[in-house]
Ligand SMILES: C[S@@+](CC[C@H](N)C(=O)[O-])C[C@H]1O[C@@H](n2cnc3c(N)ncnc32)[C@H](O)[C@@H]1O
Ligand code: SF4
């Protein structure tokens with residue numbers, strides 16, 4: 001397939017200029033040619049290989065690049081894992097929400113690591129993880145400081161990994177200050193995806209988030225610092241987009257500082273070719289010792305976050321499944337296996353990179369993914385003929401693989417799906433404190449969980465005890481355990497179909513479950 005064929009595909013894509021750059025980059029064309037199972041039609045650009053779940057309107061070439069990336073494809077995050085290596089300790093700016101000195105092994109949040117690694121230690125760890133978790137497809141450098149404030153360590157690590165494990169996709173995260181200086185190096189290092197944190201495009205707002213930056217051997221503060229930062233971030237984003245690198249923008253939502261302004265940020269990054277926008281809630285507690293934590297700045301509620309994400313949904317894809325991972329995270333996004341891969345443990349492991357074993361395992365994962373999609377589509381065929389304006393939100397307890405496979409009492413998070421006659425759409429996550437502690441249910445925790453999922457009509461679980469079951473029913477949330485270990489989409493659509501049927505027959509009355517925009521004292525839990 002040639003370049004012209006791809007141009008036909010992208011002419012329908014609004015962000016034409018930058019998508020064209022991504023599609024025309026030699027690397028993508030090579031990856032398409034190498035993708036033997038794919039019989040993409042040159043005329044339509046529609047792929048006939050593998051799972052199409054979550055592809056939406058993406059050109060097939062772009063989909064091929066993101067379909068196994070757990071952060072860039074919501075569907076992939078059920079099946080594929082990522083890892084971060086903590087080789088970049090230093091930072092060139094200060095954010096009022098970041099304190100990398102506060103480390104806690106039991107905590108999962110950005111900037112936290114148990115141990116920092118040299119590039120050589122990092123590549124050994126990558127091989128160890130790739131062998132133990134063959135569905136690990138992506139390596140990211142996300143701190144604990146800034147990847148580009150530590151360029152020697154970052155690019156040495158990426159070079160060593162490319163040599164040892166050429167099938168692993170490479171990512172890095174940066175605040176963007178140094179980005180314009182490293183675009184060529186990033187392209188040469190074969191980095192697939194770059195994340196830039198952009199919290200403002202207005203320096204007056206920036207001055208409330210960044211106390212200082214260090215640029216060209218000089219420290220800047222206030223509005224001047226924020227102006228330099230925003231100019232460099234947007235310039236770096238444009239340069240990467242023109243070179244065909246897929247960019248994700250992280251924005252931290254800080255109530256009363258940049259919450260309303262993030263719609264402007266969304267527009268600015270969309271027009272400069274960003275691929276994905278990830279608006280994340282501020283994590284802020286005094287124990288972390290951050291400026292915001294100490295001055296009482298709150299994070300947004302789950303509903304405030306969803307409302308803002310909905311307002312930005314449009315031309316750019318919104319990421320809603322981010323887990324705000326540690327800088328040494330390992331595993332599927334919803335799990336953290338970093339404790340299994342400490343440097344001591346990795347040094348003792350017999351590490352050997354087996355590409356064929358990884359390919360065979362990933363083929364099995366892909367087959368499972370295809371079955372899941374087919375099952376969901378079959379169920380949807382039954383419901384899509386129904387004329388109904390009803391939309392309901394449901395919560396699902398899952399450990400991954402697209403299955404309802406977690407007990408209510410053990411769930412640390414629920415995945416939220418919006419059900420309608422168009423199908424089951426993933427719309428976000430709710431983190432909760434597990435109901436079961438040392439084998440016993442905690443009454444207090446049940447009421448907090450019920451509050452956290454109060455906008456849901458039902459909660460799908462693999463198993464649930466009698467007490468929480470009756471508590472949920474009393475609160476008007478239906479506990480559904482009849483689909484244990486079955487696929488999420490297929491089961492939730494089947495339930496929705498039955499629900500609509502009962503409403504139509506007058507057996508139940510549909511009530512839209514509203515929630516107050518702000519619940520007193522309501523926060524998104526940080527861990
Ligand atoms: C630890 S940083 C490392 C990469 C890079 N230094 C940066 O800031 O983009 C990874 C991400 O975590 C976010 N982050 C750090 N502390 C946070 C907090 N307290 N609440 C929410 N997000 C936070 C950053 O904004 C960034 O998007
Ligand atoms: S840029 Fe990243 S590492 Fe640096 S202070 Fe901000 S969040 Fe922390």
Ligand code: SF4
Nearest residue numbers: 071322323324325333
């Ligand atoms: S922090 Fe978000 S974007 Fe980064 S690896 Fe975790 S889930 Fe993916």
